[in-house]
Amino acid sequence: MTWTAPKIDRRHEPYVADERAMLQGWLDLHRDTLQHKCAGLTAEQLRTPSVEPSGLTLLGLVRHMADVERWWFRHRAAGLDLPDLYDSSVDPDADLNDIADADPAEAFATLRAEIEAADQAAADLPLEHTFLCRRPDGGADEMNLRWVYVHMIEEYARHNGHADLIRERIDGVTGA
8 A cells, every 4th residue: 555645634723813813823823734735646756856956856845844844943942952853964854954864754643743742742831932043153043942942933934835836746736
C-alpha cells in the first residue's frame, strides 16, 4: 500500500476574539493549510520540485516548518536547549534540501509533534514575554512572543503560497 499525506480538517480563524485567540486562530489556520495542500499526495509527489531552477518541494516545506516551529516557540521564546531537527552543518537549508531519503510519514508526524510542543511551550507565556535573539554578528535583539506569533503567521502564509504553486504543478489542484 502506498503512503499518502493524510487529509486534515482545517480550522478557521475566529472573526471575533481577543488578541491571543486571534493570533492562535490565524496560526492554526495556516498550519492546517500547509498540511491540506499536501493531502492525498504520495511520497514521490511530495518530493516533486516546483519549477527549475528551484528545488523547493512540499516535503521540504513540511520539514522546514517543523524546524521553524521548534526554533521560534521552544528554542527562542521558551529558552529550551534543543538539538536541531535536521543536520545543517553542511547545508544550512538541509530541512528544505535533504529530502531524497526523507520519510514523508515521519516528516508529517514531526510537524504535528512540533506544533503541539510549540503550543504547549507558549501556553503559559504572556504575549509580552521577552527574550533575546542572537544575531550572526554577535549582537542580540529583544523580541516578544507576540512577534513570534506574527512572524509564524507570515512564514506559513508565504510558504503556503509556494505550496499552492507546487501543488498546482503536481496535479492541477488549486484553491484554498
